């Protein structure tokens with residue numbers, strides 16, 4: 001008996017240790033993506049530290065007929081940043097180029113991370129208008145895949161761009177700015193790295209503000225039944241939905257006139273809680289039939305999504321404030337009105353196909369925009385993020401493909417996959433129906449990169465360029 005308990009304790013500690021080790025971040029250009037499923041070969045890694053170097057690398061690659069892809073922080077689940085020849089990292093090309101307080105614009109070198117930018121702005125009493133769940137991404141990487149936060153009146157991060165500069169596939173420096181050079185600008189704001197190597201990005205910024213965030217716990221039925229009202233109930237609103245326990249946490253935040261942070265939960269305690277949960281998820285992921293029971297066990301107690309009411313800075317509220325287990329994600333941008341039906345369909349798929357959905361689904365509204373390859377092009381969107389802990393690649397693919405097929409065919413919602421997540425087997429034909437401006441994009445792309453040096457296998461499969 002005693003030795004059995006010891007064995008359990010030892011294996012338990014090993015699991016916790018493994019969980020901790022995956023959190024130790026590496027220094028330097030990434031070798032893998034976030035969940036270590038995509039590998040970046042460093043055999044032909046280049047880390048230029050000047051614009052002239054970037055131009056030279058692209059020119060010489062074009063002359064030799066070599067391919068080039070830029071990897072940012074490597075935080076995409078999809079293979080968009082993988083290179084078949086030269087892998088370019090702007091690890092050594094970071095920092096703020098200029099701050100214009102009259103125009104309220106900041107210009108950064110493209111390898112700067114959002115974390116670095118947030119710190120720079122905060123020190124000067126400024127802030128980003130919106131942010132996603134993390135800020136590890138580079139500015140260029142984040143805008144290039146249409147990375148977004150949440151809020152009915154807030155566009156994705158690329159909508160905050162007012163100008164940018166890139167090195168085209170011909171080795172030429174090209175600039176585009178809002179209001180001038182309109183077509184080039186609309187193509188370049190979200191380009192999935194297909195126009196060239198972005199060297200500088202100018203973003204509009206704001207005077208610093210504080211956000212008051214309230215977390216409330218609901219049933220799934222309440223969240224879907226009052227979907228519109230809940231999503232309109234604040235500047236930034238997101239839902240975390242657990243399908244087996246049918247619970248729903250609503251995080252709603254407004255800008256506030258309160259002047260100092262208050263009432264933050266104890267994040268240390270929360271991190272410990274997440275670590276324990278991760279150990280449970282790991283063990284249950286080895287026995288998929290246990291997942292529905294384990295999820296009910298974890299999410300039914302009212303301590304999960306237990307209400308809070310706090311005030312803090314934009315990064316502290318908009319980013320997920322505690323750690324999350326390293327996981328897999330896929331995401332679709334749907335027309336806003338279609339979201340409740342899509343979630344009901346998702347629940348049906350999960351139950352019917354016994355999918356071990358072992359993390360909550362995230363639902364976030366994002367304002368429509370006019371950026372050609374933006375998943376939010378021309379419509380107010382609702383982003384549905386499927387999340388799995390420790391899935392087999394096959395199970396993850398099937399799960400997402402079923403949801404994608406259902407929203408596309410059964411519900412006819414023209415779902416648009418997140419470029420940085422899992423893009424399925426969408427073809428050029430599918431993408432042209434989703435993106436009415438794809439032909440215009442292709443026209444500019446083929447002028448900017450006539451030899452297709454920025455196209456890798458994943459992009460060739462999807463776009464057929």
Ligand SMILES: Cc1cc2nc3c(=O)[nH]c(=O)nc-3n(C[C@H](O)[C@H](O)[C@H](O)COP(=O)(O)OP(=O)(O)OC[C@H]3O[C@@H](n4cnc5c(N)ncnc54)[C@H](O)[C@@H]3O)c2cc1C
Nearest residue numbers: 072073074075076132133137138140141147148193198420
């Ligand atoms: C834990 C986690 C949480 C996330 N949360 C969110 C979220 O809340 N909202 C959301 O929308 N997304 C989210 N994402 C997805 C993430 O924001 C995107 O995948 C983003 O593109 C990653 O940025 P990166 O710097 O790592 O770029 P990478 O993944 O390395 O590259 C992304 C793309 O940008 C291109 N690129 C990078 N730099 C340049 C450059 N200088 N010039 C040209 N092209 C370039 C790459 O070639 C590639 O095509 C999350 C990802 C993770 C891992």
Ligand SMILES: *[C@@H]1O[C@H](CO)[C@@H](O)[C@H](O)[C@H]1NC(C)=O
Nearest residue numbers: 027028029047048049091092
């Ligand atoms: C660039 O980055 C690499 C990798 O981190 C590093 O080894 C190298 O010293 C850097 N070079 C310059 C010029 O900063």
Ligand SMILES: *[C@@H]1O[C@H](CO)[C@@H](O)[C@H](O)[C@H]1NC(C)=O
Nearest residue numbers: 212213214233234252253254
């Ligand atoms: C945000 O503002 C809306 C509309 O004024 C209000 O209904 C909601 O309760 C507020 N929420 C928070 C968290 O302040």
Ligand SMILES: *[C@@H]1O[C@H](CO)[C@@H](O)[C@H](O)[C@H]1NC(C)=O
Nearest residue numbers: 265266267268269270272273
């Ligand atoms: C937060 O929680 C941790 C772990 O439970 C505890 O050690 C710490 O004292 C708590 N901090 C505060 C300020 O309550």
Ligand SMILES: *[C@@H]1O[C@H](CO)[C@@H](O)[C@H](O)[C@H]1NC(C)=O
Nearest residue numbers: 398401402405424425426427
């Ligand atoms: C994509 O996958 C789905 C389901 O697995 C299948 O029905 C469809 O034919 C595939 N499309 C292509 C273009 O391969």
